[in-house]
Amino acid sequence: MIGTVTRRLVLGMSAAVALSLAADTQVQAQETFKIGAINPYSGPMALYGDEVTRGYELAAEALNAKGGILGRKVEIVRGNAASPQEGIAAVEQLAGRDNVDVFIGTYLSAVSAAASEAAMNYQKLYWDTNALAANLTERGLPNFARSGPYAVSFADQSVELVTGLLAEALGKEPKDLKVWIEHEESIYGTSIADRQKEQLEKAGVQVVGMGAHSAKAIDLTDSILRARDAQPDIWINTGYVPDGNLLLRTARDQGFKPGAMVLVGTGDTRETLEALGAESLEGILIVSYPRPDVTEQYGPGSQAYLEAYRAKYGQDPLAPQSMTAFVGLKIMAEAIEAAGSAEPEAVIEAAKKMDKPLNTYETGYGAKFDDHAQNVRTPPTVVQWQNGKVVTVFPVAAAGGNKLVAVGKQ
């Protein structure tokens, strides 16, 4: 009898403990606001996936210091995806196993496209901070918003650079400027180049030629010689790091020195400095994500961001994408707070009501979302290689005291 009672007691107590443990876990699960960060953490783009996620981690820390999102501590859960298929698998895993509240990403546009559709199956928000392909927002997916710049922003900023700062530095009217547009031949380079051509011609600039090349080509002398023959004042290239480096080397070897050389998207990292050397790079311009050296008036808090990054990771940012990711997560948190939930439609509705002027965030971005949930206040900045370092030179408000060097006919 006593044995039976004891057994029941033990069973009952165990059940109670188990239940309370389960309840505890549930409370804990509800207490953290889980954000599934989809990025390449392996493969050739791993460096950039890591860099973007460092931005999220810093933003999560900043949010947690102020009480998190919807009163819950923010937790970043990584989902590794270097290809669209892996993107879908990462969403399945993060939604199914980790029960994340929302998704954020993505360094690779192709991954973003696939993963955001997979997230749709779970009725979860996919907030993009770093992918550039224009069609991501044009799809009109009801769970998708982009807080960062996109291909059009990069193309337009390069055009403004040409018609503004460079026209002035070269002492020419836009209509007298001759520009060669070079690009890698996939959709990334082609879409930006097409937009550049359209906008430059609208501004009256003469586009004297366009050249497409494979990013995997092992020789690009033909591309450089064709551009050299056209004698442009300005040469613009949109591509990746290896082909960009090869083009710059070939230009140097072939003595091609237009008034100004502009790269879009890449060319502002150690990889290019190592390949070309400080002397060869002097004066090369790059349209890129805003860097922490923008002025405090342009990007309020950018210095504090840099210090927080250094404190956490013990080095300077390896690539500029992390600050845009940091700001992206902040904007998402504001939209979720305004919506009062992480439900996709509500968050995107709240985002569309935001109206933050330019120069609100560390990157100089504002927040104004168009009908496709694309933030239209996200101008990239232009940096220039000066003595082996990259400094922000455009827009002038972001550049502070930095001046343009080594531009003009050599």
Add this chain to the structure above:
Amino acid sequence: MSTFLNILVVGLLLGGIYGLVSIGLNLIFGVIRIVNFAQGELVMLGMYGAYFSYWLVGMDPYVSILVVVPALFVFGVLIQRFILQPLQNESMMQIFATFGLLLLLQNVILAITRGTGYTVPTDLSTVVIDIAGLKISLVRLIALFAVTAVAVGMSWFLKNTLPGKAIRAVTQDRRAARLMGINVELTFMLTFGMGAALAGLAGTLLAPIYTMSPQIGGNFILAAFAVVVLGGLGSVWGAFIGGFIIGLIEALAGYYLDPALKHAVWFLVFIAVLIVRPGGLFGIAGAEEVGLREQH
């Protein structure tokens, strides 16, 4: 006219690079009859070997040849002995094994470097020789000299030395070679080792020209296969001349037609040559079939 000359020079220099990458591949392809998918990755290892030597002791890439080439030779011998030899009766599996090796090597380097692009610095990489307006990059010129020297050296080695003669005998008929007392397995190891060493040489010579990535081998290998088949399987001079043909076509088509079409143009020429001469320009007709015969 000077532009045309410039393009010809560009094509010849490019041909040197293609030839350099192709000679090792052709040796393996022609003798052991293995389509070595990982040959590009051996070139990539050569490039990273040059970088590693620089990073470790500040070695110039041209000096690192003394370390990288022997290391790749040993690596090639080991691959042949421990991966390909156990599969010697299953030629399809050997091909899959080289494909597996490709993935393995790429991913190991990726895991170590995290995908960051590296370049090996050398003072020579900025030197450009200007001859009446023709701009010749010294590092590319060195590659051109190297491939010429390798072709001459290989040709001499295969004709005049005992191991060279053994390689030629094995190429012609493995069974007869074995009956003549030639150690076929040892010859295979030596050949694969040489093929890998030549890839290593190509890698170290190309390291100062390119920003390296774990996938860079793939950029060379498609052209290298075209060069090998165009020149003729197993022919050293075929790979040498084939490299120049592809290089010149690429440079001329890229400049005068459109850079986006240059690969399409050399593929067209490649297909046309194969229709007229299935054995390649310098190959023996039917050589491509040898690998399909029973040769134990």
